Amino acid sequence: MTLRVTATAAAVVAVLLAATPVCAQQLRPFAIVTVERFTAATTFDATLDSAFQVLWGGGLEVASRKNWFMDFTVTRMSRNGQRAFVADDGQEFRLAIPLHATLTPIEVSVGRRFPVRRRTTTRRRRLTVIPFVGAGVGVYSYTETSDFSVAGEDVDSTHVGYLVLGGAEFRLSKWIGLMADAQYTRVPGIFGKAGVSQQAGESDLGGIAGRVRVILGR
């Protein structure tokens, strides 16, 4: 399932790239770190200690000269926690049974950049700020393993989610830029059917993320 969806996403990127004249494209790789506050806060709090989790990854941006862009991003979260129980009053109890969760989002987003140029006063160098907004889809692979699990008790699930984002790129030099954005994702279909997420009535594996990218290219 994961492979199929990934291949489909890659194909979409390839088609779009092919449809754009090569001379009008810029391919810019980037590394990314994401701090996400998951919507399923109770679930993450109870099992992984915090609703805030860090994801690391990288990707590739295809930018056109007309300021359209397409990002292809792969990130990953890998955390150890404990199985837990949430009481009726919301109190969380951890049961000291090790649990390991991974989340691997593969996201494709398209959007538009709005370059703004201004001159600094202290140095005679232009700092380019490029705000951007976008939206996209992602394939979210989630695995969960625990001690004492038997067949069928671990989780390996993949689901499509949706995202919107907005941020700005700051050009640090001719070839390096720093991008910061906020991204909202909604990922139904994985949480909410069982586990703490069901108990807490939380069915979204998405959240609000602050993302920072170091991007190479003009």
Next chain:
Amino acid sequence: MTRASRRYILLTTTAALAIFLLTGAHSHGENSQDALTFLYPYTLPPVDRGLSTVEGPEPARVATKNHARFTTTIDRVGREGVPYAAGRVLVKFRDGTSTAVRLNSVARVSAAGTMSERPSYANFDVLSIDANADAEDVANVLSQRSDVEYAQPAYRVYKRFVPNDQFYQQAQWNLRMVDMERAWDIQRAAGSAITVAVLDSGVAFENAVLQFNGSSFVDDLDNVHAALGPVAIPFAAAPDLIAPGRIVAPRDFVFGGVHPVDLDGHGTHVSGTLGELTNNGVGLAGVAFNVKIMPVKVIGGDWDAVFGASDLGSDDTVARGIRYAADNGAKVINLSIGRNGPSAPVVEDAMRYAVSKGVFIAVAGGNFFEAGNPIEVLAEIASRVPGVMSVAAVDPTRNRAYYSSTGSWVEIAAPGGAYRGFGVSGGVFQQTVDLAFGACLVAPGACGTRPSFDAPRFDVFNYFSFAGTSMATPHVAGLAALLMQQGITDPAAVEAAIKRFATDLGPPGRDDQYGFGLIEARDTLRGLGLAK
């Protein structure tokens, strides 16, 4: 009775009598508060008579971080439902097969297959294949090659704690029914930091000799029993229940004092289900076999009456017992007792007090379904107090035991056993005092040539089959103790967890027969992951 055992009984009884006569009336009990005078350290070894084939009494009201390694590879499930580690096949090539041939064989069965250096202590190789590939198929193809001796997926293995107690497999259907074996895999420590108070008829927890002047008395049926005169009555700790350091703060609210010995057998049996010594190669197993036990005697039986107890159990002894347990470190209270009739605010008050101090209480749901199914008063209180649970009984087929009371107060079910349709094996077995051995307390003449009333002994034990919600209750108390050891310490949360993971029986959802269903020990202790 064999000749040898008759000789043994004669010998030990004579010894006990001799001890009594030697010490005589000049002896003083260790604790002057005790109405009964026990002699210490005069002890006799207990007599263990094995597994009884006799049914117990019909159920009636019982008297009143250190993270382990993680498995990061998701398992695949084979055709027979057996999980195996994805991406691996174990293969043994025939002797003399060259490395080149081995690699060639691997390449033929799996394009992505690789074979790394042979692991230590292995006479086989580990083939890495695509994690999404069917390892059983790959193994089958490999097995058919002439250069391969065998090949198989890396099927998962699991810990399996099956107690080695002598009669466990034969007799303890009840523990397997609630998935205790897999629960013990999770929580083997079994609550060593947790004290469970058993408020009952006492517990056979100590070795002693009681000096007793048996006078004539009239029983409930107006039978006149002749005086026995001075007798020495031996007591022994139940050998499959009591270990050094196990007993905490014993208390007797029937006779007073700190020697709540069991003259009935009920409390010892209940304590056995809760925490019989387990995996010791002897007898039977218990749910939370490492908990500390606090014997609190709040109710008496026939022998307690013969011995002069003025109160065989009432709301005040129960309420005082609950408060005593809560004030002396108990984290769980087992109440395999109950009554019908008017409300019991004094007990409710005590229960709420105990819960406020972090104590979980399990209460028997009642055995009177076929006797008009009256409201079980203590169980009804339990249903209104978060952190106190009333317990119904199921038989060996997971059906409501025929005697188990039904009503809005039933919150959870556990194995209580039943003889009807199952015989003696349908009950819940545990070790307790064998009151039928060497003593008789019936109507005059019913003991044959023996007097109607002779000296009992409380140092002879048997593994008896009992049935009742009394027997179901310690399953819940034991699970609560394990859960507390596991990290859920709030009594209300313990109750919520036990309900949440119960196996629903009867109509979907909560019902008056089973409450939220049959307890499921393993799932309760394991808790929940994020998504499953």
